[in-house]
Amino acid sequence: MSFYIILWNYTDQGIKNVKDSPKRVNLFKSKLENAGGRLIDTYYTFGKYDGVSIVEAPNDEALMSCLLSIGSQGNARTITLKAFTYEGATKIMENIQQ
Numbered sequence: 001m002s003f004y005i006i007l008w009n010y011t012d013q014g015i016k017n018v019k020d021s022p023k024r025v026n027l028f029k030s031k032l033e034n035a036g037g038r039l040i041d042t043y044y045t046f047g048k049y050d051g052v053s054i055v056e057a058p059n060d061e062a063l064m065s066c067l068l069s070i071g072s073q074g075n076a077r078t079i080t081l082k083a084f085t086y087e088g089a090t091k092i093m094e095n096i097q098q
């Protein structure tokens with residue numbers, strides 16, 4: 001399983017219907033679970049991004065499918081970062097040859 005950090009912002013449509021945001025998060029959670037992943041948590045933020053979601057998915061393709069499905073509804077735009085645990089990154093760094 002891979003981890004991802006998703007930074008998201010409401011579109012004009014999304015902010016107009018902001019009261020539906022919790023329902024949309026639950027829909028995203030269901031889509032992830034159906035794809036074999038899980039929503040670790042979602043945080044509503046202020047500043048450059050309206051929210052941050054941390055997810056776990058079996059692969060990039062499964063997550064991309066979920067994100068495209070949600071994105072096609074027109075309520076949010078996302079930026080996705082693939083994340084590595086401390087342990088995973090340490091193993092990668094141990095293999096660096098200099």
